Amino acid sequence: MVPPMSGQTPSEQCFTDAASLSKTDWAEARQALTGPQPGSLNIAHAVLDRQVAAGRGDRAAVLSLGRRYEKRRLSVAQLADQAARLAQVLTRHGIVPGDKVAVLTGRRIELYVAAFGAWKAGAVFCPLFSAFGPGPLKSRLELSQAKVLIATEDLYRRKVAGLRASLPDLVHVLLIGEDGQPVAGEDAEDFNALVAAATPAATIATQAEDPAFLHFTSGTTGTPKGVLHSHSAVVAQTLTARLVFGLQEDDVFWCTADPGWITNTAYALIAPLANGCQVVVDEAEFDPRRWYGILKDEKVNVWYTTPTNIRMMMRYGAALARVYKENSLRVAASVGEPLNPEAVAWGEKALGVPFLDTWWQTETGAIAIANCPGRAKAGSMGMPLPGVEAAVMSRELTRITPVDQPDEVGELALRADLPSMFTAYMGEGAHYDSSFVDGWYLTGDLVRRDSDGCYWFVGRADDMIKSASHTIGPFEVECGLMDHPAVAEIGVVGKPDLLLREVPVAFISLNPGFEPGEALRVELLTFARQCLGGALAPREIHFVDAMPKTTTGKILRRALKAKAVAEPEDDELILAPVHAGRFDDE
Numbered sequence: 001m002v003p004p005m006s007g008q009t010p011s012e013q014c015f016t017d018a019a020s021l022s023k024t025d026w027a028e029a030r031q032a033l034t035g036p037q038p039g040s041l042n043i044a045h046a047v048l049d050r051q052v053a054a055g056r057g058d059r060a061a062v063l064s065l066g067r068r069y070e071k072r073r074l075s076v077a078q079l080a081d082q083a084a085r086l087a088q089v090l091t092r093h094g095i096v097p098g099d100k101v102a103v104l105t106g107r108r109i110e111l112y113v114a115a116f117g118a119w120k121a122g123a124v125f126c127p128l129f130s131a132f133g134p135g136p137l138k139s140r141l142e143l144s145q146a147k148v149l150i151a152t153e154d155l156y157r158r159k160v161a162g163l164r165a166s167l168p169d170l171v172h173v174l175l176i177g178e179d180g181q182p183v184a185g186e187d188a189e190d191f192n193a194l195v196a197a198a199t200p201a202a203t204i205a206t207q208a209e210d211p212a213f214l215h216f217t218s219g220t221t222g223t224p225k226g227v228l229h230s231h232s233a234v235v236a237q238t239l240t241a242r243l244v245f246g247l248q249e250d251d252v253f254w255c256t257a258d259p260g261w262i263t264n265t266a267y268a269l270i271a272p273l274a275n276g277c278q279v280v281v282d283e284a285e286f287d288p289r290r291w292y293g294i295l296k297d298e299k300v301n302v303w304y305t306t307p308t309n310i311r312m313m314m315r316y317g318a319a320l321a322r323v324y325k326e327n328s329l330r331v332a333a334s335v336g337e338p339l340n341p342e343a344v345a346w347g348e349k350a351l352g353v354p355f356l357d358t359w360w361q362t363e364t365g366a367i368a369i370a371n372c373p374g375r376a377k378a379g380s381m382g383m384p385l386p387g388v389e390a391a392v393m394s395r396e397l398t399r400i401t402p403v404d405q406p407d408e409v410g411e412l413a414l415r416a417d418l419p420s421m422f423t424a425y426m427g428e429g430a431h432y433d434s435s436f437v438d439g440w441y442l443t444g445d446l447v448r449r450d451s452d453g454c455y456w457f458v459g460r461a462d463d464m465i466k467s468a469s470h471t472i473g474p475f476e477v478e479c480g481l482m483d484h485p486a487v488a489e490i491g492v493v494g495k496p497d498l499l500l501r502e503v504p505v506a507f508i509s510l511n512p513g514f515e516p517g518e519a520l521r522v523e524l525l526t527f528a529r530q531c532l533g534g535a536l537a538p539r540e541i542h543f544v545d546a547m548p549k550t551t552t553g554k555i556l557r558r559a560l561k562a563k564a565v566a567e568p569e570d571d572e573l574i575l576a577p578v579h580a581g582r583f584d585d586e
């Protein structure tokens, strides 16, 4: 079904065996994952129930490391059992297949119970980013129409409780108390108590095309887009993880992504467990010693992280890395932004394995292009995986034509038949339809393909900001700040940053009666952090008398970007540190 990985070491820069990776047979793979009824497909069944039925329930599934390194573990059977109990709780709370269950927990063991419980009940798992403030959380909860929210008590009380009155769809809130403490309050119930008291429910026999998870991605205009995926995604996620990471049963797999991002759903929750691996979950924030320690002490074999995290590790130097060089790593990979050759080489020097760059999007649901062990070219995104057809296209309105010349820039397009391809932008049918032309999904990324067939990232075709490997829509940041009475007009752009690649910066013109100055700047930055959260708030604010505009009156972001680049460093005012893509918004 899946071609074996070549025996070459990951560092070998070789393309000859690319051809030996035959076209993956998605249908055959789907057949292997089918259940609980013949012809049905449910992620929870494919990942957990299948293993339990095969007598492999005792295998380690999740190892969670608390902030003080307290270890909590779940075997496959324990996770399946707790998820089945949660499924019964959800059903009792009125959840029917297709309903959304929002989850705001950060990285922790209950996230696994929540996700697989939702899937067992046939519900749609909708994880939210814990570094978002109340504003972005409200718009996402509204768009999802979630009936149930599962959250830690702390995140709920700080960010969502005040919004309850404006979220009529949200009927039930299930809270996880700090350190297992029982939860009190009239507006919520105790997640752990409910799960413990429930009886396990059987997994619903969903179909491959039934909705399974919902993630949000930002657009350059309008509200965030709800990107819906079906149970069929498990097929591509399971196989791509095997192809790229060369996963073997009992591998220890660590993915550092926050649950709000699809990387976590695909490659922390689904793919490694479906391949019989154990996942490591770290609840704490970035700390280089801790991260090296986890890699070594927990005998991590496969590590999936971001270029920003790698740059953070690099900053702490090779001497620290050398202390931990004796590790169990076989493959290390990154996603989210370009990975430069220096970072690839540093991986080899510091950790003993080079980093493999992988490319995909929330919309594609699984890795589409990657450097695989044995066929890697540092600095490039790699090649399309077997079973994935990619092309460079030139687009004019609704017409596309392939760009066949090597190294010519065009828009990256993928054949729409990828099993993990998104099935809808929630409530935006026309936008969804316009993303596909002649059976190709157009990604919005500008790339070039070299004569070896490797793809190189050139940039985005739109104004999206990439900060700490996360995609930020300037419009959402602008909307958040427009609520402040001082703001007349605002334009937000990405300013290049050595560590985070870009940081969002805002240019603001003021309403009459407001004076530009340090006091107002601090007030606006604080306001932005409170309402948008650390992940979206601009890092700098600049006052302008008038916005540069196009002849049709639109803010000229290009001109603002040039201004942002020219702004001197000492003009910056940073309110709170951002560590390696993790946003400290305590």
Ligand code: PRX
Pocket (backbone or CB within 6 Å): 217, 262, 263, 334, 335, 336, 337, 338, 339, 357, 358, 359, 360, 361, 362, 363, 381, 443, 444, 445, 457, 459, 460, 470, 471
């Ligand atoms: O622009 C590309 C960039 O991240 C975008 C997708 O972001 P998101 O939907 O948030 O998903 C991120 C993780 C799956 C892409 O359109 N991107 C992703 N991977 C790479 C990349 N840019 C360059 N190189 C990559 N390897």
